Every structure is written in C-alpha cells, then in structure tokens.
Amino acid sequence: MSPPFAVLAVLAACLCGVPLLVVCSDHLNYRPIIGVLAQENIVGDPHAQGSSYIAASYVKYLESAGARVVPIKIHQTDEEYEKIFNSINGLLLPGGDVDLETSQFSRLSKIFYDLAIKANDASDYFPIWGTCQGLQQMTVLTSNKNLLTLTDTKAVALPLTFTPASQNSRLFKAFPGNLLQSLSEDNITSNFHSWSLSLQNYSRNAKLKRFYKILTTNTDGRREFISTMEAYHYPFYAVQWHPEKSPFEWVDKPGMVHSAASVRASFYTALFFVSEAMKNRHKFSSASEEGRALIYNYSPVFTGLDGIFVQNYYFD
Numbered sequence: 001m002s003p004p005f006a007v008l009a010v011l012a013a014c015l016c017g018v019p020l021l022v023v024c025s026d027h028l029n030y031r032p033i034i035g036v037l038a039q040e041n042i043v044g045d046p047h048a049q050g051s052s053y054i055a056a057s058y059v060k061y062l063e064s065a066g067a068r069v070v071p072i073k074i075h076q077t078d079e080e081y082e083k084i085f086n087s088i089n090g091l092l093l094p095g096g097d098v099d100l101e102t103s104q105f106s107r108l109s110k111i112f113y114d115l116a117i118k119a120n121d122a123s124d125y126f127p128i129w130g131t132c133q134g135l136q137q138m139t140v141l142t143s144n145k146n147l148l149t150l151t152d153t154k155a156v157a158l159p160l161t162f163t164p165a166s167q168n169s170r171l172f173k174a175f176p177g178n179l180l181q182s183l184s185e186d187n188i189t190s191n192f193h194s195w196s197l198s199l200q201n202y203s204r205n206a207k208l209k210r211f212y213k214i215l216t217t218n219t220d221g222r223r224e225f226i227s228t229m230e231a232y233h234y235p236f237y238a239v240q241w242h243p244e245k246s247p248f249e250w251v252d253k254p255g256m257v258h259s260a261a262s263v264r265a266s267f268y269t270a271l272f273f274v275s276e277a278m279k280n281r282h283k284f285s286s287a288s289e290e291g292r293a294l295i296y297n298y299s300p301v302f303t304g305l306d307g308i309f310v311q312n313y314y315f316d
C-alpha cells in the first residue's frame, strides 16, 4: 500500500465505530471510570458507619488495572442514578450478603442493568462485571427469578473446569496459556458463597440460556454450578469466585489463596474488564463534578486482620 492509501485506510478504520475499536486505539478512553455499587451494611459490623459500604478490595482491584472508581451509594433517586450512568464507563457489582430481590443493592442493580441493556442496544458500549453476589444478582435480573441453590462452597479454593465454549470467549482470550493451565489445574480461585446457580437450573431457564455463555463450572461434590460466564450479545461478565481477594484481602482462612498464579489471574480479569470500560465514552459534565464523585473523597476503614474485608468504605 502506498503511503496516502495507508493513511486513508487508517482514517476509514477510525471512522467506522464499534467493531473497529480494537484496531483504532485512538478511539479508546484511557481515563476510564468504573462505578462500584454500595450495599447495606452487614448486620453487626462493629466498624460500620452510616448505612452502606463497599469493600476496598474491589476498588484496588480496578485501580490496579488502570481505572478510577466512583462509589454508587444507596438511597438516591432514579434520576441521580441515570446521571451517574451517563458519566461512568462501566459498572462492577461486588460480592456481599444482601437480598437479591428486596435490598437497595438489588434495586440499584436493576436500574443500572436496564440502562446498560438500553445503552448497548443503541451501540453505546457499556460493560458490567459481577463478582460472587454480583453474578447471582445478574442471574436474577436476566431471568426475573431467583433460581439459586445452596452449595457447600463457603471457604474453598477450587480449579476452574473450562467448558468447550470458553475456547472462543472474549474474557479469557488474552489470558496467557500458562495462566489458563494454572486456573484449570490448581486450586487458585477463592469461593466464599452459600448460593450458586446450578448448571441444571441454568439449562432449564430459556432466558438465562439464551443470554449467557458458560465459560467455567465447578462442583461442591453434589452439584455442578456456574463459576464464570459472559453474555453472548452484551459486554456483561460474571464470576462466582473472588479474583479481588488474592491480592487484596488477608483474612487467614481456608479458601484464601495468595500464590503468584492467583494474583496473576486476578490482574488479568481486572485488566480485561478495564479494557472493556475503555470502549465507553461517557463522561462527567465537568472536571469538578468528576472530582466530587470519585472514591478519593472517602477514606477506607481498617477493620482488623480477621475482618472478612480488611478495609471498607462506609457511606451515609
């Protein structure tokens, strides 16, 4: 190709939008801001202030991969949430222990999920990541039902069982081969959940089956459950395990893993999701509004070495 044609080809590639975002790096947003949902304080948390919290590990996890974080507090109006949605580049639904149908967390999740569906349908690329409770909440939102079942997975590290469909997943595509091998052979994913979506209930629910591609499963010895999934037609991703715990949580109990492979697995999931957020162009209406919204306005509280979360942000 002679130089003028090369220039034209690049220009054409840059003008054509979404499918070419990967080719045309000028279209990426290298200052992504990701919203993290707060949830009702854990009953009996001696450190709690106000009504809601975000475990700091989720914030560090996103920051480690090149994003900044905006906390999304509970008890705001739908209009305020819509304004936040139009200012951020992605959403993380963290783990925790609230009701998936009646909590404020579930209410906010639904507002943002619906907005994200609408945005993506209109070619406004908006990614969502769910971890543990976040995955569970996403299954409730997609199916309009709570189809979870109890499993014996409260504090255990497991290797992932990859499905054939994971071979052409977006999420695992850029993972190094030796990391995928560790993930599939070594007990490096931390599980801290009582509830799971069984493969059985997933397969019997047409909405879930149509919406999510299953990338990995696990079993508690009795039931096979979904441990990693991504939506077929939306940039929505979810893990039942806890990538953020390996580098950033330090409670000393079974199921916690801090090996180099587990920390790498954590980083690659974060890097993947932040790269997805880089494809979104939402922004705050001004620098001062952005400044007021960022998590830097809050200080995390150290909850002690045996806290399930070593540091928490608390909100009114």
Ligand SMILES: *[C@@H]1O[C@H](CO)[C@@H](O)[C@H](O)[C@H]1NC(C)=O
Residues within 6 Å of the ligand: 146, 147, 148, 149, 150, 197, 198, 200, 201
């Ligand atoms: C399927 O979902 C129902 C709730 O609708 C739940 O009671 C049941 O335990 C689940 N079964 C399995 C095998 O996951």
Ligand SMILES: *[C@@H]1O[C@H](CO)[C@@H](O)[C@H](O)[C@H]1NC(C)=O
Residues within 6 Å of the ligand: 157, 158, 159, 187
């Ligand atoms: C590792 O995971 C397997 C399940 O694949 C489980 O049977 C085994 O107990 C685990 N080992 C440890 C040390 O947790």
